[in-house]
Amino acid sequence: MEETCGYLSVLNPEQLEAVCHTGSPLLILAGAGSGKTRVITTKIAWLIAEQGVRPESILAVTFTNKAAREMAERAQALDERAGRSSIRTFHSFGAWMLRRYAEWAGLSPNFTIYDDDDSVTLLMKALPQLNKQEAQRFIRKISRAKDYCLLPDSPQLTMIDPAPEFAVIYRAYQQRLRETGNADFGDLIMLPVQLLQEHTAIAQQLHRRFKVILVDEYQDSNSAQFQLLRELTGEDTYVCVVGDDDQSIYRFRGAEVQNILTFDRQFPHTKIIRLVRNYRSYEPILRVADSVVSRNEGRLGKTLIAARGTGGQKPCLYYLPSQDAEAELCVQLIKKAVRAGGAYSDWAILYRTNAQSLNFETTFLHEKIPHKVVGTLKFYEREEIKDALALLALIANGRDEIAFRRMVNKPARGIGETTQNKLVAYARAAFAHLSAYTGSSAFGSSPEQDNEDAQQEFTHLQNSSAQSLQPEFAQLQDTDAQPLQKQVQPELSQLQEPTALPSQQQAEGTPQQQPQQGADYITVLLDAGAKLPISKKAGTALLEFLNTLHSLRDLLAEYDSANTTDAAPVDTATDIDAQADSLRSDVSTGSTIDTGASEQAVTQKHGQQDERLAAFVLAVIEQTGLGVFHRNQDEVMGTQKTANLQELANTASLYPCSAAGLTSFLEHIELDRSLAETEAGADAVQLITMHNTKGLEFRNVIITGLENGIFPRNDESAEDMEEERRLMYVACTRAQDALYMTSCAARRMYGKLSYMEPSRFLAEIDEGLVDVAGQPIASFASPADEEASLWKCGQRLFHDDYGYGYVVQSRQSGGELVITVQFESGSQKRFFPAYQRAQLFRVD
Numbered sequence: 001m002e003e004t005c006g007y008l009s010v011l012n013p014e015q016l017e018a019v020c021h022t023g024s025p026l027l028i029l030a031g032a033g034s035g036k037t038r039v040i041t042t043k044i045a046w047l048i049a050e051q052g053v054r055p056e057s058i059l060a061v062t063f064t065n066k067a068a069r070e071m072a073e074r075a076q077a078l079d080e081r082a083g084r085s086s087i088r089t090f091h092s093f094g095a096w097m098l099r100r101y102a103e104w105a106g107l108s109p110n111f112t113i114y115d116d117d118d119s120v121t122l123l124m125k126a127l128p129q130l131n132k133q134e135a136q137r138f139i140r141k142i143s144r145a146k147d148y149c150l151l152p153d154s155p156q157l158t159m160i161d162p163a164p165e166f167a168v169i170y171r172a173y174q175q176r177l178r179e180t181g182n183a184d185f186g187d188l189i190m191l192p193v194q195l196l197q198e199h200t201a202i203a204q205q206l207h208r209r210f211k212v213i214l215v216d217e218y219q220d221s222n223s224a225q226f227q228l229l230r231e232l233t234g235e236d237t238y239v240c241v242v243g244d245d246d247q248s249i250y251r252f253r254g255a256e257v258q259n260i261l262t263f264d265r266q267f268p269h270t271k272i273i274r275l276v277r278n279y280r281s282y283e284p285i286l287r288v289a290d291s292v293v294s295r296n297e298g299r300l301g302k303t304l305i306a307a308r309g310t311g312g313q314k315p316c317l318y319y320l321p322s323q324d325a326e327a328e329l330c331v332q333l334i335k336k337a338v339r340a341g342g343a344y345s346d347w348a349i350l351y352r353t354n355a356q357s358l359n360f361e362t363t364f365l366h367e368k369i370p371h372k373v374v375g376t377l378k379f380y381e382r383e384e385i386k387d388a389l390a391l392l393a394l395i396a397n398g399r400d401e402i403a404f405r406r407m408v409n410k411p412a413r414g415i416g417e418t419t420q421n422k423l424v425a426y427a428r429a430a431f432a433h434l435s436a437y438t439g440s441s442a443f444g445s446s447p448e449q450d451n452e453d454a455q456q457e458f459t460h461l462q463n464s465s466a467q468s469l470q471p472e473f474a475q476l477q478d479t480d481a482q483p484l485q486k487q488v489q490p491e492l493s494q495l496q497e498p499t500a501l502p503s504q505q506q507a508e509g510t511p512q513q514q515p516q517q518g519a520d521y522i523t524v525l526l527d528a529g530a531k532l533p534i535s536k537k538a539g540t541a542l543l544e545f546l547n548t549l550h551s552l553r554d555l556l557a558e559y560d561s562a563n564t565t566d567a568a569p570v571d572t573a574t575d576i577d578a579q580a581d582s583l584r585s586d587v588s589t590g591s592t593i594d595t596g597a598s599e600q601a602v603t604q605k606h607g608q609q610d611e612r613l614a615a616f617v618l619a620v621i622e623q624t625g626l627g628v629f630h631r632n633q634d635e636v637m638g639t640q641k642t643a644n645l646q647e648l649a650n651t652a653s654l655y656p657c658s659a660a661g662l663t664s665f666l667e668h669i670e671l672d673r674s675l676a677e678t679e680a681g682a683d684a685v686q687l688i689t690m691h692n693t694k695g696l697e698f699r700n701v702i703i704t705g706l707e708n709g710i711f712p713r714n715d716e717s718a719e720d721m722e723e724e725r726r727l728m729y730v731a732c733t734r735a736q737d738a739l740y741m742t743s744c745a746a747r748r749m750y751g752k753l754s755y756m757e758p759s760r761f762l763a764e765i766d767e768g769l770v771d772v773a774g775q776p777i778a779s780f781a782s783p784a785d786e787e788a789s790l791w792k793c794g795q796r797l798f799h800d801d802y803g804y805g806y807v808v809q810s811r812q813s814g815g816e817l818v819i820t821v822q823f824e825s826g827s828q829k830r831f832f833p834a835y836q837r838a839q840l841f842r843v844d
Contacts, residue, residue, distance in 0.1 A: 025240070125176065142169075219255070246729050317740075318741070318743070323744055352689065392665075424521075427524045551623070613658075
């Protein structure tokens with residue numbers, strides 16, 4: 001009893017009320033940092049010790065294995081008997097139940113749980129006419145259907161996909177799955193719901209077994225999980241759910257905020273207890289968070305109280321010219337704090353999407369700030385980025401074997417490893433032969449030689465050309481090497497008996513036929529064409545790929561030529577790097593003090609020439625099929641690979657579009673990738689998306705990218721916008737001591753400099769709650785009369801890419817006129833008219 005009183009004594013009045021409540025259903029609205037885990041684990045121990053509840057009759061469920069382990073450990077620390085309770089994740093409980101009642105569920109007792117890859121394979125076996133991407137897309141939809149407990153013949157299935165064939169495909173998949181006796185992840189919730197609904201005996205048995213059901217993070221539950229809870233609840237079952245409607249941010253994963261908002265209607269006589277004492281943040285931080293989320297209509301309502309009091313600094317909002325200035329500001333704040341005795345691990349940089357991490361990663365590497373990207377791979381380690389860089393490397397250096405092998409069959413072209421080995425061996429044999437012919441190294445240009453040297457070299461080649469190929473053929477199996485040797489040999493023999501050596505031809509006045517210079521995989525394999533020792537289908541696909549790369553090289557040369565006439569030439573890669581560094585410096589130095597002047601510098605510096613390499617990178621991504629390939633992956637898997645590719649192109653906007661510019665760009669990236677990060681253990685700045693911060697806390701938080709279109713996104717419905725506000729609330733309430741926010745006037749997007757508007761959430765923060773540095777674009781002076789008179793609101797216009805439209809807004813941004821145009825297509829775009837004269841026309 002004394003021990004029990006001890007752990008109750010540390011609770012505040014609201015927590016104590018929640019722990020000691022019994023009888024009617026209970027909804028604990030636990031605000032951020034209010035100690036909900038302490039409440040739920042203490043409640044388990046209290047029910048066992050004080051209410052005489054059998055530990056085995058308590059079921060506590062949550063969403064992650066980590067949370068379940070923590071809950072079990074903390075409950076057992078209070079009362080070791082809690083170890084006999086069932087503390088599980090939803091899916092773990094579903095698997096337990098299905099194994100217990102496998103026969104009723106139509107499963108094997110030792111059934112296997114299929115992951116997404118297994119499910120895709122099974123569907124392709126059931127319906128061989130589906131390719132992998134189609135199968136992935138349908139498995140994703142089937143998973144969503146199971147989140148709502150929808151069967152193939154459910155009328156509501158059209159909510160997921162109205163096409164009749166979806167039900168047919170779903171039925172075929174489910175039938176094949178049942179034939180195997182196995183289950184997928186969706187079944188772990190849906191099948192238990194069906195068992196409870198269809199078998200009264202099973203429902204009654206579990207109602208007798210579990211007299212107490214506790215659910216943590218209830219705001220993250222989906223429809224199927226709500227139905228499972230409802231079916232598990234008997235007439236005398238005590239139900240308690242803990243959650244925060246203001247932290248429901250996983251709708252994209254199927255979470256239904258309505259589950260918590262309507263809990264009191266689904267479970268009559270519900271008692272609602274609000275935990276509003278926040279033990280994490282100072283009051284100024286909580287007031288900012290509350291002022292934004294309180295704009296939502298769909299919430300139960302609560303106002304957090306800071307247990308730490310009103311101390312701490314007022315949150316700071318910085319209006320900055322660009323994302324480079326944003327990264328530099330973060331560097332300044334962190335370095336200043338570390339010099340004062342703070343730790344790098346005190347800091348977290350928050351952003352809306354993974355693609356935004358790149359600028360921070362690059363800047364922190366150069367500034368030697370230890371950092372960790374949380375919840376995902378570092379930017380340059382991501383699959384789609386490696387793919388794009390491999391294509392660019394192959395264009396810049398056609399003898400890059402690693403890049404060639406990575407991309408020659410991606411997207412799939414029927415060019416597997418065996419075929420790749422043949423192609424590489426063929427090309428390397430040709431490289432060796434041409435090297436011997438020209439006197440150059442395999443990877444260098446030919447040095448000047450006198451006639452005697454050339455004649456000796458040719459004589460050597462004549463005697464040893466066939467033997468020089470043997471090391472290349474030796475890498476293949478005998479069955480591969482023989483036909484390949486037969487294919488290459490006739491072409492080499494053409495060089496063995498010339499009518500005259502090059503020096504003789506020149507002396508006799510015959511036009512000299514120069515040997516091929518810069519031979520690589522692209523040129524050698526293109527020249528071989530249909531004579532390559534591979535299948536016709538693979539050969540056709542290969543030549544299409546190589547022709548695309550060759551055309552892209554031509555495009556790069558065209559840009560290069562245009563640059564030499566449009567601007568002063570750049571002689572070396574060093575000069576290009578200096579220009580890129582100058583751009584970064586111009587848009588970041590002093591930006592926290594004079595944002596207006598810096599933004600004009602951004603607009604002027606980023607002229608068309610600097611954006612051309614970005615345009616070329618985008619062309620490579622699209623013309624090679626890489627863009628379509630990863631867009632399909634995004635659609636199927638819900639990833640953000642396309643956004644990451646666009647961010648890579650944005651980085652290229654700092655370089656001119658030329659062979660030297662491309663080389664410098666790739667070299668700069670490689671140096672960034674190879675920079676040795678400081679091994680500081682846990683002492684590192686956290687780079688993390690807002691969604692991944694759930695449940696975490698940091699002493700100092702910087703919320704970045706607070707611009708419309710970034711956060712919140714522009715395409716949000718009213719329901720989605722409320723979730724974006726909840727995400728802002730979650731982001732703010734991660735901060736313990738200090739909160740900083742940034743909003744950029746311009747940002748590199750889609751390879752071009754885009755004008756940005758401050759996030760609407762900034763206008764929703766009550767006046768006086770934040771200190772502001774800089775000023776938003778909207779407050780800049782009116783545009784000059786002469787320029788503004790051409791583009792007044794209501795002015796009709798035509799744009800080459802977007803068609804007819806009219807001006808709906810006209811304002812000045814750092815001395816430049818910016819107009820917002822509503823097009824007849826329904827889209828709305830913003831332009832700097834001074835830089836769009838070739839595409840934008842007034843219609844009088």
